[in-house]
Amino acid sequence: xxxxxxxxxxxxxxxxxxxxxxxxxxxxxxxxxxxxxxxxxxxxxxxxxxxxxxxxxxxxxxxxxxxxxxxxxxxxxxxxxxxxxxxxxxxxxxxxxxxxxxxxxxxxxxxxxxxxxxxxxxxxxxxxxxxxxxxxxxxxxxxxxxxxxxxxxxxxxxxxxxxxxxxxxxxxxxxxxxxxxxxxxxxxxxxxxxxxxxxxxxxxxxxxxxxxxxxxxx
Numbered sequence: 001x002x003x004x005x006x007x008x009x010x011x012x013x014x015x016x017x018x019x020x021x022x023x024x025x026x027x028x029x030x031x032x033x034x035x036x037x038x039x040x041x042x043x044x045x046x047x048x049x050x051x052x053x054x055x056x057x058x059x060x061x062x063x064x065x066x067x068x069x070x071x072x073x074x075x076x077x078x079x080x081x082x083x084x085x086x087x088x089x090x091x092x093x094x095x096x097x098x099x100x101x102x103x104x105x106x107x108x109x110x111x112x113x114x115x116x117x118x119x120x121x122x123x124x125x126x127x128x129x130x131x132x133x134x135x136x137x138x139x140x141x142x143x144x145x146x147x148x149x150x151x152x153x154x155x156x157x158x159x160x161x162x163x164x165x166x167x168x169x170x171x172x173x174x175x176x177x178x179x180x181x182x183x184x185x186x187x188x189x190x191x192x193x194x195x196x197x198x199x200x201x202x203x204x205x206x207x208x209x210x211x212x213x214x215x216x217x218x
Contacts, residue, residue, distance in 0.1 A: 160190025
């Protein structure tokens with residue numbers, strides 16, 4: 001299958017959020033990626049439900065939401081009601097991960113588990129078949145524009161082998177420090193969804209940047 005590109009709204013100009021979303025609507029992007037942080041699990045606070053509701057009213061791309069928070073299972077119904085397509089929760093934040101994943105799927109959303117840079121992919125061996133996607137963080141979560149962690153390539157490669165060994169159809173999404181060169185390499189080792197923030201929203205022509213990112217594997 002061809003790969004997907006998900007612009008990360010965290011890097012958008014929030015004073016011009018409507019215009020930024022409309023630009024993504026008119027681009028070749030596949031999803032719109034939203035980061036939700038609680039200031040506890042990660043040292044930052046981002047958008048909440050009022051902003052997400054406004055985004056949902058304007059966005060025509062499926063919303064891919066990454067929850068960087070403790071107790072994410074408490075809010076699954078709210079994200080479902082906002083029309084979220086894919087919901088990522090952190091392995092490190094979910095002591096009852098299987099139950100949380102099942103609640104996401106029962107709510108009609110695609111279930112994804114995110115891994116911090118220090119967490120090995122092998123922890124997902126026994127739950128991989130229940131997932132629609134795994135999100136590999138290639139930076140420490142919390143802020144955009146951080147230094148890329150090159151060990152993420154090996155993690156994606158190992159995860160891809162695990163997925164193929166089990167004969168599963170699980171997407172690998174990568175988020176953090178993504179540019180054209182790193183995106184191309186990630187696709188070569190098994191990634192299928194590229195999340196990009198500054199590379200897209202800080203570009204002189206974000207729509208063209210998305211188009212070029214979509215063509216990386218061509």
